[in-house]
Amino acid sequence: MSRSMVSEVVYEPDNCLRQGYKGLLRDVFRDVWDNRWLTMQILRRDIFAVYRQSAAGLLWLFINPLLMIGTFVILGRSQVFNLGDVRAPYPIYAVLGMSLWQLFSVGLTSSANSLVAAGAMIAKINFSKKSLVIASLGSSALAFLIQFAIVVFLFIGYRVTPTFFIVLVPLLAIPMAVLTLGVGFIVSLFNAVLRDVGVAIPVLIQFLLLLTPVLYAPRAGIIGKLTHYNPLYYLVSVPRDLVLRGHSDNLVGYLAASALAFIVFLFCLTTFHLTETRIAERV
Amino acid sequence: MQSDVLVSVEHVSKKYCKSIKRSMAYAVTDITRNLLRMSSKPDRLRPAEFWAVDDVSFEMRRGESVGLVGPNGSGKTTLLQLINGIFWPDKGRVTVRGRVGALIAVGAGFHPMLTGRENIYVNAAILGMTKEEVQKKFDAIVEFADIGDFLDTPVKYYSSGMFVRLGFAVAAHCEPDILLVDEVLAVGDARFQRKCLNRLTELRKQGVSFILVSHNMQSVEGVATRGIALRQGKVVYEGDVREAIAKYELMMLREGTVTEDSSEQVWDDPNALALVKRYPGYGTDEIRVEKMHVLNSDGIPKKLFYSEDSLTVAATVTSDVSDKVRLLVNFINERGVICLGTTQVVDVEPGRWRILLRFEPIQLSTGRYKLTFHVFDSSFTNPYSNGHYGWFEVEKRHAVNVPGVNSPLCWTEPEVAVVSAEEEIRGGENR
Numbered sequence: 001m002s003r004s005m006v007s008e009v010v011y012e013p014d015n016c017l018r019q020g021y022k023g024l025l026r027d028v029f030r031d032v033w034d035n036r037w038l039t040m041q042i043l044r045r046d047i048f049a050v051y052r053q054s055a056a057g058l059l060w061l062f063i064n065p066l067l068m069i070g071t072f073v074i075l076g077r078s079q080v081f082n083l084g085d086v087r088a089p090y091p092i093y094a095v096l097g098m099s100l101w102q103l104f105s106v107g108l109t110s111s112a113n114s115l116v117a118a119g120a121m122i123a124k125i126n127f128s129k130k131s132l133v134i135a136s137l138g139s140s141a142l143a144f145l146i147q148f149a150i151v152v153f154l155f156i157g158y159r160v161t162p163t164f165f166i167v168l169v170p171l172l173a174i175p176m177a178v179l180t181l182g183v184g185f186i187v188s189l190f191n192a193v194l195r196d197v198g199v200a201i202p203v204l205i206q207f208l209l210l211l212t213p214v215l216y217a218p219r220a221g222i223i224g225k226l227t228h229y230n231p232l233y234y235l236v237s238v239p240r241d242l243v244l245r246g247h248s249d250n251l252v253g254y255l256a257a258s259a260l261a262f263i264v265f266l267f268c269l270t271t272f273h274l275t276e277t278r279i280a281e282r283v
Numbered sequence: 284m285q286s287d288v289l290v291s292v293e294h295v296s297k298k299y300c301k302s303i304k305r306s307m308a309y310a311v312t313d314i315t316r317n318l319l320r321m322s323s324k325p326d327r328l329r330p331a332e333f334w335a336v337d338d339v340s341f342e343m344r345r346g347e348s349v350g351l352v353g354p355n356g357s358g359k360t361t362l363l364q365l366i367n368g369i370f371w372p373d374k375g376r377v378t379v380r381g382r383v384g385a386l387i388a389v390g391a392g393f394h395p396m397l398t399g400r401e402n403i404y405v406n407a408a409i410l411g412m413t414k415e416e417v418q419k420k421f422d423a424i425v426e427f428a429d430i431g432d433f434l435d436t437p438v439k440y441y442s443s444g445m446f447v448r449l450g451f452a453v454a455a456h457c458e459p460d461i462l463l464v465d466e467v468l469a470v471g472d473a474r475f476q477r478k479c480l481n482r483l484t485e486l487r488k489q490g491v492s493f494i495l496v497s498h499n500m501q502s503v504e505g506v507a508t509r510g511i512a513l514r515q516g517k518v519v520y521e522g523d524v525r526e527a528i529a530k531y532e533l534m535m536l537r538e539g540t541v542t543e544d545s546s547e548q549v550w551d552d553p554n555a556l557a558l559v560k561r562y563p564g565y566g567t568d569e570i571r572v573e574k575m576h577v578l579n580s581d582g583i584p585k586k587l588f589y590s591e592d593s594l595t596v597a598a599t600v601t602s603d604v605s606d607k608v609r610l611l612v613n614f615i616n617e618r619g620v621i622c623l624g625t626t627q628v629v630d631v632e633p634g635r636w637r638i639l640l641r642f643e644p645i646q647l648s649t650g651r652y653k654l655t656f657h658v659f660d661s662s663f664t665n666p667y668s669n670g671h672y673g674w675f676e677v678e679k680r681h682a683v684n685v686p687g688v689n690s691p692l693c694w695t696e697p698e699v700a701v702v703s704a705e706e707e708i709r710g711g712e713n714r
Binding site for chain 1: 307322368374377383404
């Protein structure tokens with residue numbers, strides 16, 4: 001916004017109803033794009049602030065996944081899981097899956113709290129609340145990239161050669177990120193009104209992790225049936241299958257889940273755009 | 284909307300909910316209805332809701348600055364939030380032309396773990412500055428905040444003064460067309476407060492218009508060109524800033540709860556002032572005050588005066604001594620500030636007398652006052668009697684133009700007389 005440009009803004013009751021559907025998506029994306037610097041600033045703040053008063057600092061971003069890998073190595077050696085044919089050492093299988101899963105689980109938890117954490121600021125300063133939610137996904141995206149880098153070292157360590165799909169993993173993870181962000185928009189909105197949502201999310205994620213074959217191979221029975229309709233499963237397992245085997249039996253499922261992810265994202269983002277102003281009076 | 288009108292507020296109302304549980308239910312209902320493209324019927328009050336801002340209209344043109352005054356809970360802050368677009372009105376319409384900046388809750392977006400330098404960037408971004416703007420103004424912000432080598436220290440190690448200084452510095456360097464200011468002029472020490480006011484003056488010279496909320500009437504009058512007095516969400520006055528402040532001060536006078544030192548009524552004369560404070564051991568009681576009145580120009584006891592009125596302090600005393608006594612008479616407002624005072628020497632013989640001190644005009648500003656009436660011997664060493672008597676009220680009119688406790692156009696010595704107390708004071712109407 002430059003000073004020479006005199007913009008006129010009108011606020012009326014049910015302001016969001018004044019705007020038709022036409023051009024709505026364009027407005028939404030322009031708003032997100034115009035606020036990209038704000039988003040980056042909040043993202044930086046969120047990442048740096050956490051580790052500022054710790055001796056290891058940003059090293060924790062590496063220590064956490066390394067500890068997790070240690071756990072999986074032990075679990076793998078003791079044959080806790082009956083894996084079926086995964087054609088890779090268990091730690092690689094598990095960490096690759098968990099890195100994609102955590103993009104969802106950590107991202108959703110932090111975006112659920114993004115509006116509530118901003119608290120009084122929302123009621124005092126008028127800024128794009130979308131930036132808060134988008135930025136909250138940033139730290140989980142960073143954690144994903146670090147875990148992915150560690151996976152690369154695991155391949156070297158176990159002397160296993162991945163397929164060339166490994167370079168495409170960041171791209172293959174995009175539908176998962178998009179789905180997380182979409183759900184995150186709605187969840188943050190509702191958590192601002194009903195704090196129950198924020199409390200329920202971690203429990204729900206635990207439950208979903210058990211239902212989704214991330215740490216174990218899919219199997220028959222009730223879980224198998226649920227897995228068949230579980231978009232999260234396709235978004236985790238198909239990129240992993242491609243990296244480990246070069247092909248996947250569930251490509252159609254992956255494409256369908258990706259399409260679903262984008263539809264959910266657009267719907268939730270638009271919903272958020274239309275109602276974010278309602279949040280200020282409730283936070 | 285005409286081009287020189289920056290802010291237009293037309294019949295705007297905003298409702299709030301007192302109950303958090305209902306508020307949750309209403310929020311869910313409203314959001315759902317909006318998403319289904321249905322009206323949330325904002326113009327109707329549901330149970331536990333009330334109008335925090337009620338049918339407010341005003342316009343602000345380029346070059347004008349508006350001061351919003353009113354008691355706590357009169358809707359000033361809500362009105363600022365509506366103009367800022369933080370939430371939508373429930374009735375009416377707000378139209379804003381130009382960029383809006385907010386000098387509200389300075390430092391609200393600061394993260395305690397980040398350094399001053401990092402927080403400047405984050406906070407500026409939240410306040411709507413672009414990257415280029417911040418880079419251009421960074422040095423000016425740092426210089427204004429005057430935090431020295433603490434720039435690269437996490438702000439949680441800042442003193443609270445440094446914290447608000449930095450917050451103010453960032454907010455005061457975004458260059459809006461309209462700046463909303465909410466009760467932030469009282470930050471920092473006196474030196475920094477002066478700096479803040481200077482910065483606002485500077486911005487005003489650059490053509491920035493202000494909408495200002497403050498309980499400090501001096502700063503409202505210094506910054507605003509127009510005033511709006513609010514009460515319970517409604518506009519009670521719009522126009523001249525001094526007049527708006529006068530309305531606010533009257534509200535404070537009429538509607539506030541009065542804190543009295545004690546309500547020890549020593550006389551059953553309703554026209555007399557009560558003795559509200561006395562130091563019992565201080566004084567020989569050789570001269571005793573029996574009654575205290577404040578009289579108008581007709582000699583009738585009153586409890587309400589206008590600034591330009593004549594006011595006569597009439598103390599009925601009984602003396603056992605013959606002495607040249609020194610009187611100490613002060614007018615003290617509710618905040619304990621002595622607004623006007625005098626010492627006078629009179630001759631007192633044994634007997635019952637009425638001592639009269641005529642202040643013409645009384646020259647006090649709007650407020651509730653008590654008076655002290657202390658009697659000493661002529662050398663100020665030996666007290667005869669002491670007491671605070673109250674209360675009476677003054678409304679500012681004509682003579683006094685500067686807000687604050689008191690600012691007479693000229694100081695005049697009261698006329699002093701000692702007369703016989705045999706003539707009773709005629710009963711006047713109370714107020």
